[in-house]
Amino acid sequence: MLNYQSTYSPVLTKDFDTRPVTININGKPTTLQLMPWVSLLDALREYADLTGTKKGCDHGQCGACTVICDGDRILSCLTLAVMKEGSEITTIEGVAENGQLHPLQKAFIEYDAFQCGYCTPGQICSAIGMLKEGKAKTRADVKELMSGNLCRCGANTNIIDAIMEVKNQDSHE
Amino acid sequence: MNNFSYIKANDLPTAFGHVRLGDAAKYIAGGTNLIDLMKYNLTKASSLVDINHLVGNHDIEELPDGGLRLGAFVRNAATAYHPLVEERYPLLSRAILAGASAQIRNMATNGGNLLQRTRCYYFYDANTPCNKREPGSGCSAILGYNRIMAILGTSESCIAVFPSDMCVALAALDAVVNISGEDGERSLAFADFHRLPGDTPELDNNLKPGEIITSIDIPQKGFARNYSYLKLRDRNSYAFALVSVATGLELENGLIKDARIALGGVAHKPWRVKEAEDFLKEKEPSAENFAQAAEIILFGAKVFEYNSFKVELAKRAIVRNCMMALNPESQLPGAQPSA
Amino acid sequence: MSTRPAIGQPISRLEGHMKVTGAAKYAGEYNVPGLLYGYVINSTITKGKIISFNTEAAKALPGVIEIFTHENRPSLAWFDLSYADMDAPPGSPFRPLYNAEVSSNGQPIGLVVAETFELARYAATLMEIQYEEESFRVDLKENLAEAHTPSIGMATMLKPPPPKPKGDFEEAFANSYAQVSAEYFHGTEHHNPMELFATTTIYEGDGKLTIYDKTQGTINSQLYVGNIFGLHFKDVRVISPYVGGAFGSGLRPQYQLFLSVMAALELKRPVRVTLDRSQMFTFGHRPQTVQYTRFGTDEYGKIIAMNHKAIGETSKNEDYTENVVNWANMLYASKNTLMQYELVDLDVFSPLDMRAPGGSTGSHAIESTMDELSYKLKIDPMQLRLINYSEKDDSLGRPYSSKELRQCYLQGAERFGWAERNPEPRSMRRGNKLIGYGMATGIWEANHLPARAEAIIDSEGKLQVSSAVTDIGTGMMTIMAQIAADELGLPVEDVAISYGDSKMPFAPIQGGSFTTSTIGSAIKAAGKALRKKLFKKAKDMDSSIFSSMDIEDVAFRDGKISVKDSPALSVSFKEIVAANKGKAIKTINFSVPKFFKLKKYSRAAHSAVFVEVEVDEQLGVINVTRAVTAVAAGRIINPKTARSQILGGMVWSVSKALREETITDYRLGKYMNQNLGEYHIPVHADIHDMDVIFVEEKDENVNELGTKGVGEIGLVGMPPAIANAVYHATGKRINQFPIHFDSLL
Known part of the structure; x- marks a missing residue:
């Protein structure tokens, strides 16, 4: 199997014009000068300096880049920023309100639901989306519906404990 | 990934016009597979035509004959959780929810789900020969690490597997794919939509260049009483199927009146064998009969060095899933095997 | 009320707030003005030689600054030993862009530096590389x-x-x-920590560098960079306040560190190199x-x-x-x-x-x-x-x-x-x-290994402890604070920990389950010395209540030195510092395991x-x-x-x-x-x-x-x-x- 030469020929890009893209990020209309090939994830991290949203794989395989877009949890690495013109995006930086941590943020600290902290913003944003969807009834459902967020430190049981705590608070209200 | 022009199309003629202009132009909807492929330089596009904003096909509607029309631009999650789908086509709902992750299901469209490309390791590695990626370069999987590859309908040139879960259910439900192109509209039976690799593995399906999937129709019969989706994979969630099974059974007086069994993870398209379904008609819904049907379905399977287990696994999965269909409440999250 | 010992308490991570709000910054997240992005080119063959690079198309792109390969890299340290690190096995360490030889699949063979990440990634695809392949063996069982x-x-x-x-x-x-x-x-x-390996190198002028690196040892990276690039160690500062998991993968400096530093020195500009997930499979x-x-x-x-x-x-x-x-x-x-x-x-x-x-x-x-x-x-x-x-x-x-x-x-x-x-x-x-x-x-x-720690009582009477050690997610900061708090008899809230910076006192690489014992011992040593120093200062105060006492006669509790038998007789740390003309009281101590006893x-x-x-x-x-x-x-x-x-x-x-x-x-x-x-x-x-x-x-x-x-x-x-x-x-x-x-x- 030696001597295989890929015949891959890239499309020669000539057009490097940027365009203004306005996205409502954490309640603030934010205009960024972007080329179309910028993912929403890179737009947030590199162009808007909102590095709370993490890049763990850049291919939709880890969940670290989860943000909330128009109310739904999505992977910001698998969408283009230009496609989100006019959308409402909530990132981890926008989860706390008026300096008050979101109940999930508090529960994550209390239950030690992270170690290195790198998957944490994605886990929290995903959990917010998951609770809003309202489809999880049991702990098993929560585990399944949170399975799009990997944690390599192995904080899994603490993460699910933290989410269950908040889920149970919600259902008691 | 190369840069590209980005164009938002608001109606079909505009979309067709842009993609006609250059064959390196591509449509983008959910983008969950396309952007992944573009980042790996496996797919190239000079322009991306955003068809998310096309008028129409953003809803799920009832059809006059009692069926349902799934707009191509409805997201997978919205489809799975739609009350009419949950009520009448729970098999489809279960299959969708067994695929990808919640986040991806919130992004991916119904039309795009049909157009996913294979997850073959060699297809994804631009530095190895792959007939699907580069026709004529050879298949690295046949003599390679082929644990995840196909056992049915393979060819000398390709043993890749089609990765969708949703499509396994759509195949079982006899769905119809509605397509628009510059030459007008047409419909394809689901079984005719995806292709076997043959000697043109670069073609995953029968969509012509420039055409757009606008909707998917599911006929009235939804097998809502006796259905099950089972997915076997290397972890309990967020992994592609090694073998999956969609089963719908219609029972009458303790006998099987109609049966649908479709397999995922074993072929270049969802796999259905009419003879097996016919065999089950008027028979008792027993493990023995399901096992015989499984033998018929797996007839002619061809195995490779690392995937011979798939034959036995598929047979057992068929039996289990048919038994689970008799008691759909036994299904677990993530389409795992019942307790 | 006396302070409860902090050791043994299930205290929540002190950096938790930073991590749940997205405020915690990792190595690849320092967005400085003028930042350039490096994208690594990896070998697509397993073994052989690179015959040629054609960089023309890539270089022609506006915004592509430079493409580094073994052909044009700056001259570097010659000796193998210079590339050694604290975890180097016997042999000759891998030297990035050293020559035309390829010895493993995915070996880094070049770096594209461009004004944006997207551009660098794209330019890398335009490179034409000719190889001469040789046969290889990668199957252990065979x-x-x-x-x-x-x-x-x-x-x-x-x-x-x-x-x-x-x-x-x-x-x-x-x-x-x-x-x-x-x-x-x-x-x-493969380790696959969630965080991708990344280094952001800030060129500070005059051969000085500030490097944000994903590593399990700031000083390990500092020495590596200093040795290879011939820089004075004092001019190389490696910072890793947050590390997104490592599990051993950061015990040795990874190639993105080398490439980022090389490019920053050559271009005299800040350069970040972040690996992608597939590149995370191209080293240890x-x-x-x-x-x-x-x-x-x-x-x-x-x-x-x-x-x-x-x-x-x-x-x-x-x-x-x-x-x-x-x-x-x-x-x-x-x-x-x-x-x-x-x-x-x-x-x-x-x-x-x-x-x-x-x-x-x-x-x-x-x-x-x-x-x-x-x-x-x-x-x-x-x-x-x-x-x-x-x-x-x-x-x-x-x-x-x-x-x-x-x-x-x-x-x-x-x-x-x-x-x-x-x-x-x-x-x-x-x-x-x-x-x-x-x-x-x-x-x-x-x-456990030798390490140093610095301990300071500041003018507020609070304790500051620092060490170059990293926290890969184990909770170092929290346990350091607990150990330090007990040493000085302070509540954990009155202890501030700084770490993850090669400017701080020496710490070995973090791993092998030896870090708590290693850094903990250093903190204990520093704490003990600081107690002595504080007591001496307290004794030296005008009309000190301790003037005729020894350190054995006093206790350190609640931010005070007090007489063991009559706790009401006390002097607060704050008063001691005030008497020290407001100057903080500090010690840096080295802790060496008692090898003979061990x-x-x-x-x-x-x-x-x-x-x-x-x-x-x-x-x-x-x-x-x-x-x-x-x-x-x-x-x-x-x-x-x-x-x-x-x-x-x-x-x-x-x-x-x-x-x-x-x-x-x-x-x-x-x-x-x-x-x-x-x-x-x-x-x-x-x-x-x-x-x-x-x-x-x-x-x-x-x-x-x-x-x-x-x-x-x-x-x-x-x-x-x-x-x-x-x-x-x-x-x-x-x-x-x-x-x-x-x-x-």
Whole structure:
């Protein structure tokens, strides 16, 4: 199997014009000068300096880049920023309100639901989306519906404990 | 990934016009597979035509004959959780929810789900020969690490597997794919939509260049009483199927009146064998009969060095899933095997 | 009210707020003005030479600044030794962009630097590279005949060669009552921390650099950069306040550090190099290893003969070794032993310590063999281990500094309900599922290394402690604060910790479960010195109440020095600093392990693990439904974060036994699943009930703190416990990790 030469020929890009893209990020209309090939994830991290949203794989395989877009949890690495013109995006930086941590943020600290902290913003944003969807009834459902967020430190049981705590608070209200 | 022009199309003629202009132009909807492929330089596009904003096909509607029309631009999650789908086509709902992750299901469209490309390791590695990626370069999987590859309908040139879960259910439900192109509209039976690799593995399906999937129709019969989706994979969630099974059974007086069994993870398209379904008609819904049907379905399977287990696994999965269909409440999250 | 001791309290992570709000910044997240982006070009061949690069198309793109290859890189340190690091195995370290040679698939061979990430990534695809390929070998099992004895070097200090043979193994084995011989294998695994490796190098002018690096050792990276680029160490500052997991992958400087620094120095601009996920498979990994065991017992189950042989993979340029075969005789006494360890050189990148390196490999073979013996002997698996319980380390004939493993067995078994196990395989079921109970023992060395720490009492009377040590997610900051708080008698809130900066006092690389003991000891030393200094200053104060007292007569509590017998007589730290003309009082102290004393003991943490699996009888699908790990690891500084460390090890165990594997195509000499979609680490749905017990263990010998470390021990015993449970459930013994569910069909 030696001597295989890929015949891959890239499309020669000539057009490097940027365009203004306005996205409502954490309640603030934010205009960024972007080329179309910028993912929403890179737009947030590199162009808007909102590095709370993490890049763990850049291919939709880890969940670290989860943000909330128009109310739904999505992977910001698998969408283009230009496609989100006019959308409402909530990132981890926008989860706390008026300096008050979101109940999930508090529960994550209390239950030690992270170690290195790198998957944490994605886990929290995903959990917010998951609770809003309202489809999880049991702990098993929560585990399944949170399975799009990997944690390599192995904080899994603490993460699910933290989410269950908040889920149970919600259902008691 | 190369840069590209980005164009938002608001109606079909505009979309067709842009993609006609250059064959390196591509449509983008959910983008969950396309952007992944573009980042790996496996797919190239000079322009991306955003068809998310096309008028129409953003809803799920009832059809006059009692069926349902799934707009191509409805997201997978919205489809799975739609009350009419949950009520009448729970098999489809279960299959969708067994695929990808919640986040991806919130992004991916119904039309795009049909157009996913294979997850073959060699297809994804631009530095190895792959007939699907580069026709004529050879298949690295046949003599390679082929644990995840196909056992049915393979060819000398390709043993890749089609990765969708949703499509396994759509195949079982006899769905119809509605397509628009510059030459007008047409419909394809689901079984005719995806292709076997043959000697043109670069073609995953029968969509012509420039055409757009606008909707998917599911006929009235939804097998809502006796259905099950089972997915076997290397972890309990967020992994592609090694073998999956969609089963719908219609029972009458303790006998099987109609049966649908479709397999995922074993072929270049969802796999259905009419003879097996016919065999089950008027028979008792027993493990023995399901096992015989499984033998018929797996007839002619061809195995490779690392995937011979798939034959036995598929047979057992068929039996289990048919038994689970008799008691759909036994299904677990993530389409795992019942307790 | 007196301050409660902070040690032993389940305090939540002090940096938690930063991590849950997204404020915590990792190495690749410093967006400085004028930042350039580097994208690495990797070899697509496994072995051979680069004939030529055509960079024309890539360079022609507006915004592409430079493309570095071996042809145009700046001249660098010549000697191999300059590339060595704190964790370098014997041999010649990999030198990025050194010459045209390619020695492993994915080897970095170039760097594109551009104004944006997207542009750099795109330009990399425009490079035309011609290679001359050579044949290679990457399959361990096919090349076992090439195995050789590893060479010895600096890194061998923490990884001694196998213990010398004892007695006559062959004869004793031949004459033993019950015998088991078995072969074990696991393939390559990659660390895959969630954070991608990244370095942001800020060029500060005058040859000065500030480097944000993903590493497990800021000073390790600093020395590496200084040596290679000929910079004064003082001019190289490496900062890593947050590290998004590492698991050993950051023990050696990775190539993005080299490339980022090289480009920044050449271009005199800030340059960031972030690897992508597939590039995370192009450096160190856990080496594929084949193991053979032959254990023989007498009729009572007492082991009389023990042979453990391992053959691991290494690269052509370095002899990377692990402690694989040193454990069996530490755990179980045997008069006749034969322990062997060899390496096969393959055309791969050098392997690299990955969580519980060697230990988790060895225990797989040892504890599976013990399990098999238990069935042969018809003795309960835990009973067999108790029969062979060794109070001393039989491999070296030394006592243990402490060993509460017996309590681990007893308490773990009790919590788990081990007594309910029916010894017969395939005898327990639940619906479609076969149930299996399995257990195993874990052991991991308790080391500690020299380190420094600085401790300061500031004008507010609060304590500031600093060390260059990193926090890869273990909770360093929190336990440092707890240890420091108790040293000075302050509440944890009054302690500020700074770390992750090479400007701070020396710390070795963070790993091997030795960091708590290492940094904790340094903090204790600094704390002790600071107490002395504070007391002296207090004595020197005008009309001091302590003027006729010794330090033994006073206590440090609640931010004050007070007279032991009459606590009301006190002077606050704040007053002492005020009397010191407001100048903070500081000490920097070096803590060196008492090597002479330590040599008298073997020091190890132990665990007993009990696992329940459910195996679908027809489909083979395996779930670890329950697991209990009982750990004796000396003193536990923070039960909350320590529990998380053990839980993490338990999740890794599920992963190792049932999930993760790097798939190699031996024909192509490359890894085929270089992504997180196909490299399966567990998802939430894979992880079920897990329980941790910390067994009380007092150890006055191991170090002043009595700590043994908990980073690895959670991963040592549980993988074989899972395999043993699978056997108990199904009657099938699968000696290859990960166990594919379809192998149970």
